[in-house]
Amino acid sequence: MVGGYQSKCRSSFGLNSTQSAFQNQTLMDANHKYAKELHVGVRVVQMACSLCQKLQKGSVGPSPDHIISKDDDSPVTVADWSVQAMISWMLTESFGRENVSIIAEEDTQTLADATATTLLASVVATVNETLALAPRFGLKVPATPLNGSQVLDAISRCNSTGGRAGRHWVLDPVDGTLGFVRGDQYAVALALIDNGQIVVGVLGCPNYSSKRKLVNNNNSSALESEGCVMYTIKGSGQAWMQPLVQGDGSEWHDSANVIQVSSIDNPVMATFCEPVEKANSNHSYSAGIAHRVGLRKQPLRVYSMVKYAAIARGDAEIYMKFAKAGYKEKIWDHAAGVLIVEEAGGVVTDAGGRPLDFSKGVYLEGLDRGIVACSGVNLHDKIIGAVYASWDSSNL
Template sequence: MEEADKYSKEMEVAVRVVHMVSVMCQKVQASLVADRSDQVKSKDDDSPVTVADWSVQATVGWTLSEFFGKNVSIVAEEDVETLSKPESAGLLAAVVKTVNECLAEGPQFGLYPPDKTLGSLEILEAINRCNSTGGRTGRHWVLDPVDGTLGFVRGDQYAVALALIDDGKPVIGVLGCPNYPMKKEWLNYHQNSSQTLSTRSTLSPKREQGCVLYARRRSGQAWMQPLIHGNEKLQWPNSAQQVIVSSIDDPSLATFCEPVEKANTNHTFSTGVAHDVGLRNQPLRVHSMVKYAAIARGDAEVFMKFSRAGYKEKIWDHAAGVVIVEEAGGVVTDAGGRPLDFSRGVYLEGLDRGIIACSGATLHDKIVGAVYASWDSSNL
């Protein structure tokens, strides 16, 4: 079987469901920014989690189960512990309402809704169904329902990330970027010691706000389509346009992305590597896997992340983005130049120092070399 045919159904379902939940996230974020008092809880690691996190996971979990069977393997970030507590009854009710409203819009996205309204137990079951730990064999869907939750609650950039891993290799990647406009000129940058990528929703036409990027492994192509709004219908794949990485290979002209959060990222070391390799532009700090989207679209050329000691990268934070960047013509490895290993459970085990994504091999090789030259003096 040709690889294109092998994953055609999985690709279509993944694009449609990510598109659907991305539109839902736009609505939830709008209400959250206005009043987030009863829509944000704190997880064990003190990061905020919202109605959107659980609603996306429930919606995607339910949809994948309907198409691929109740035994479908889904690795995802959220669990039902907080949502199941008596004091979270109001939050659970909001999730149930949001999921049912989202699923009711299914026909607009080429998906069918449930026969009847889903109740609390069914919603909790759909969320809890996403409890696989992945592995070296078989197919495993990998979901980050709202990647970049801090960006989400601040009205900034975030992503819905869904990937399919087959025998340890990511083969499909889909990124829903609800605040990332189709055109680079609609972007806004907050100036400080670095630049922070934001959205200019008050100036950009609604049709330009938000996009979905997707790719299939070994296709040599990555695609982007605008989010639909109102009573439009998703035309897939007719509405998509191909995205290609930037051709810039001169470090002095390249745009360099890194995470906003300092808790698990060593900005000091990244800055040193950037200086050593000749990256002269201010770093562009971006919430979420939108960094991978920026590389794939040619809006930036370099993404580096060097985690602090003790932090372990999770597969759902990278799988979808890696497929899209690589098929758009880019290169993604660990800081030692080795492919990322998605076959060893929920963590990127064996990761060498950090992650480097580039628009091409020339920049990538220079950065890997700079990492080796700088490592002995680092404080990671």
């Protein structure tokens, strides 16, 4: 049964190499009912990364008038809206509108305003330029280019609030928009939640080379346009990484390599990541925990879920985030990365040592103090122990 299903999927999605058939066999055997979701997810994230790279290089934008501040002062760009519209349209075409529930970050309030016609036109043009390339990725191109109303509809239908029942796609179209704007690290994150459990995770990292380690942000060698996409299925016990399809007219290729977390469990040798932004992350508390467990290296401050990617492929061992009082973590900032780290052999919990709960809607409700991701149990236990030992004296 699985073999026949796999052959069907290879035919439908352009998986025709011996290498790709072998590599994806393990993922399909682990939970083959999500095979189509995985294949579509990887391809739409590849397309989204291509879209973002073109915008970041300036072939379409972004220009100053294409960077808008939201109510919480965080930025949103043409890339955010374009990726959300494109992925929403692709998921709907692939699975049927009645079967697709999407939780995503952006809405259409700004784009739908009568004064935003130029901005909307930029989004529409970017979406259509990307959708025209769909056959390169083994996906369907629209019969005719999308108009403004269709693009707004695609964005606005991503209004699910999730929950414990049913299937829900979780999308962060550009995670780390500040990193995107500044030419630094950012990610496109897509996950599927089924009855409260993350079952598929896809993470596109356009500036995180599949060949070069993540290094401190002030070293430009950390950024390469090649980029990579990581993906997994729950229960597979494996995560995969493939390079991005380049913008040179090349067709889709499904080559990928297994990634694994680091085997380092000595805090002296471990590298830890934390967010760049200080507004919603307590760097001083993280530094105190690092000192308590004996971490000696300076932290890698990284935009976006690339922090999870770094742990999954062994470039770092620890990610800590302790939000300041009043801040609520959104599920789209963590879902894809959490599953990829776990299937690559890592551990992710809240700071109390409990699994993260993605079944309660848009937010990680009931989160205990913060989030801790580690490459292994030993490091994780040390971090959690240090949190408990120091909490009474903290000022969070």
